[in-house]
Structures are given as structure tokens and as C-alpha cells.
Amino acid sequence: MSADRVCVGALAGAFGVNGEVRVKSFCAEPEAVADYGPLWSEDGTRRFALTLTQPIKTGFAARIDGVATKEDADALRGIRLYADRDALPELPEDEFYHADLVGLEVRDTGGAVLGRVRAVLNHGAGDLLEVAGPELGEPVLLPFTQEAVPTVDLASGRIVADPPEGLFPDG
Amino acid sequence: MARAVWKGPFVDSYVLKKAEKSRESGRNEVIKIWSRRSTILPQFVGLTFGVYNGKKHVPVLVSEDMIGQKFGEYSPTRTYYGHMADKKAKRK
Numbered sequence: 023m024s025a026d027r028v029c030v031g032a033l034a035g036a037f038g039v040n041g042e043v044r045v046k047s048f049c050a051e052p053e054a055v056a057d058y059g060p061l062w063s064e065d066g067t068r069r070f071a072l073t074l075t076q077p078i079k080t081g082f083a084a085r086i087d088g089v090a091t092k093e094d095a096d097a098l099r100g101i102r103l104y105a106d107r108d109a110l111p112e113l114p115e116d117e118f119y120h121a122d123l124v125g126l127e128v129r130d131t132g133g134a135v136l137g138r139v140r141a142v143l144n145h146g147a148g149d150l151l152e153v154a155g156p157e158l159g160e161p162v163l164l165p166f167t168q169e170a171v172p173t174v175d176l177a178s179g180r181i182v183a184d185p186p187e188g189l190f191p192d193g
Numbered sequence: 194m195a196r197a198v199w200k201g202p203f204v205d206s207y208v209l210k211k212a213e214k215s216r217e218s219g220r221n222e223v224i225k226i227w228s229r230r231s232t233i234l235p236q237f238v239g240l241t242f243g244v245y246n247g248k249k250h251v252p253v254l255v256s257e258d259m260i261g262q263k264f265g266e267y268s269p270t271r272t273y274y275g276h277m278a279d280k281k282a283k284r285k
Contacts, residue, residue, distance in 0.1 A: 028279070030279060047278075048275070048278040049278045050279055050281065116283060117283045123282060145268065146266065147267040148285055149285075186221045189243075
């Protein structure tokens, strides 16, 4: 998989007998899976032009260019669909895609490395960055706020954190 | 059956004490609590609590729209990551 692609869905086999496929969407708005232009397989060798036809119980029914029979559609089962990162729309300031945040290096205000962002979570009380690193035993959840994360520098792949007391083991 | 109104909202007393102490000190800290059953009160707004989920303390920054809920609602006990896809995070 190319690092500048994000997984937005998966193919789950045939829908009906006319060559339609079942698509599972992983997007925040499920129908957006077809909005990001042609999608790619994980290894980037296959390209899928997707047209959603109707919502179904497990996601969406869709047509793919070049897939005309149920057998062709069944053969695609399990393929994950990747969109080019550049196809995702620009976001306003202070909004970030999870895909951009995951993997960034986290440093404290003194420049010491705290770890890397492993996941972005939201349990209803704001976004949290899960920071993991060799120095930390358990991953630490860092609130994604202006106070706790004053700087997000995507260009240099770095986050500067000013975590509240008691969040990091020696902090 | 719903809780009687005359009793007022339930809060473990140690949560109130810790919150009051933190507010007086004015320090930027996570208030570690184990009481998932306590109700979120108006005086907790703006504080960050670390609500125990059985394994670790999940930071919960209390905002106005959380008043009346229980702390445990914001600290799930099961892990689910899901897919990143086009999901967005907003820095408050």
C-alpha cells in the first residue's frame, strides 16, 4: 500500500446476479466512499471506478466498470478499497484527518520525544490522541486541545504537546 | 425507577473534594477518579478528569453539554479502533 492512500472501504462480494457488488464503507459519511474518484486495491495494481446504486443492509450496492457478471463480482470479495490522500477535501484550520495525525512524532515543549500517535479516538468528550512509545509502558491518551497540543506540524511530521500534569509517567 | 428529585444528583464525595481542590490550585492537571457512577455537575465544567475504565484513566474534558450525564459514559470499557478512512479530528 502506498503511504499516501487511505482505506475507505471494502468489497464484500456480489449483490444479485447482474454483476453488482456489495461495498462496505469505512467513511464518516458512508455514501462518501464513492466521492473520492477511482479507488485502488491495497497493492495499487487494480483500479476501481465505483458507482453506488442503492443502500443495502450491509452497506451499498455498486457497479464497477468492467465487472459484468456475478462471478466477476464474487471474485472481488475481500478487496480493500484505497483512495488517494489528495482526493480528500481540504479542511479548515484546527481540523485534521486521522490519517494525517497517525504516525506523527510527539515531543514535549522541551523537545524530548514522548512517542508517536498510534490512533485517534473520540468517546464523546473530544478527540484523544493515543500516544505510544518505547519509554511509555502503556499507551497514553492525550486530549487533542489547544492547551495540550499547541502545535501540529504536518510538514515536519511532528506534534508539540504540553500535557496536563500526571498524564505521562514522569510528567 | 428514576432517582427522586429531592435527593439531588448523585456524586461520590471524594470527586467533589478533588475537583474543588484542583480548581483552587488552578493547576493544569488530570483529576484521577474511579467513580464512573458520579453525575457531572456544573462546577466540573472546564476540568479534565481521568475516568477509570478498568484498565486506565481516560481523559475527559468536561463541557457544558455533558452536565447531568455520568462520567462512565465518556470512558468506554471496551476497545474499538475502527478505520481511519476520512474521519476528522477537531482541536478544541
